[in-house]
Amino acid sequence: MLELSDGARLTAAIVLLTVVGIESGGFFLLKVSTGRVPATDFQKSFFRAGHAHAGVLVTLGLLCVVLAEATVLTGFWHWLAATGVLVAAVLLPGGFFFGAMGRDRTRPNGFRVLFPVGAVFLAAGVVTLAVGLFLS
Template sequence: MTIQPWTTILLGALLLSLITVESGGWFLTRVGRGAIPANTLQKNFFRAGHAHAAVLLLLSVAVIPLLDTVELPLTIDLVGRFGIPVAALLMPAGFFLSVLGRDPQRPGRPFVLLWVGAASLTLGLAAAGIGLVVGGAAQLP
């Protein structure tokens, strides 16, 4: 399998972005120790945002190189290549930003980012999955 230079650059950027997830883990330890005041809703949303960021970034690193193994229409390739990483930004942002402030009792308007991210994830997974199945089938003898 030959990985294209732009794919290599994207994968490097995604791996570097995991450093922000690592710092988010440090933030969570401070919340857990009480050094940063947070109510139950905030704690739950902070944990969910952190977990979604990590899992979706790692999923991106796993899926993106596979797309270099098949010939795909540009639109399918781009949606498959960027849908998951975009979700890795939007979904955690929805969790974190929707509970900012002192003692929020329910998520605020930025919660919509979670649903936009979920749509991006669904489209990215569908494009990558269908693209790989169809592209792989086209390579059969």
């Protein structure tokens, strides 16, 4: 049986509950694609990208939580390995969804700053986890 720390188990449980939010994003996309919610082509593409990134990164993030338990990492480095991808799973989709908000928008707004910040968390999380796995 896989042994998870209390923190890892709680994090995984919370992240699993976020799937309901991702599911509601899918319902929103259905409304956009059927014309019940007006959106520009730019907004449609950003909404699709945000939804896809959320699903993929949450799945990868759950795997990282579990794999981080198999490392010798401690403190900040363990936190980064376990949750860096999950932070990116909030920031990157947020950049897509919030970046496309606004009536008749055809270009991203100021929320596009979430992309590089999310990318840094994604890269830092997976690299830290890989190093931790190599060291263990």
